[in-house]
Amino acid sequence: MQKKKILYVQTSGIDNPRRLYSPFILAQTAKAMDIEPTIYFLGQGITVVEKGKAEAIKMGNFPTLKEVMDATIEQGIPLLVCQQSMQVFGEKLTEADFVKGAKIVGAATLNSLVLDADGTMWF
């Protein structure tokens, strides 16, 4: 049986720490439910996967955002970064400015992933 797919889209950035944990936690949980998760970082959301940024974020009893993100990457969950957002919001960031495991993709990929997913969640 083909696995169901959920696409999580993160549009919030590190200036909004309360919105950052959910996609990682939900994606890891999806994996544990035999669902295929993908996380897409768009607009301000790309700051979450910029090297060195997630280390500074920690909420409540949770580990730092970096630890949660590392666990997500270790589980093989794809982290996709919007190429145009890198130019518009990120003052010409390159792939080297992002955490290892993040892949640079474009707008067509996001449109296609939305159509292909069984559900999407936006943060």
Place this chain on the structure above:
Amino acid sequence: MKKIKEDEFLDCTGLYCPAPIFELRKKIDSISKESILKIIADDPAAEEDFKHWAKTTGNKLLDYYKEKGRFVFFIKKS
């Protein structure tokens, strides 16, 4: 109530969402098909989460009840 005899046991006491689901996944992957797994959890979210986990993954929730403030689940691995 029919008494269910478990083959495997998982204690999720003291763990909160999403940790019990991660532990359940690990445990289910480590046991053989058709095994009955008994799980104890005191996370209030576990009642709905375990029901949904079973529904989504196709494993069978045979029974569950609340006892002394903790949930007891019996899941059969498919």
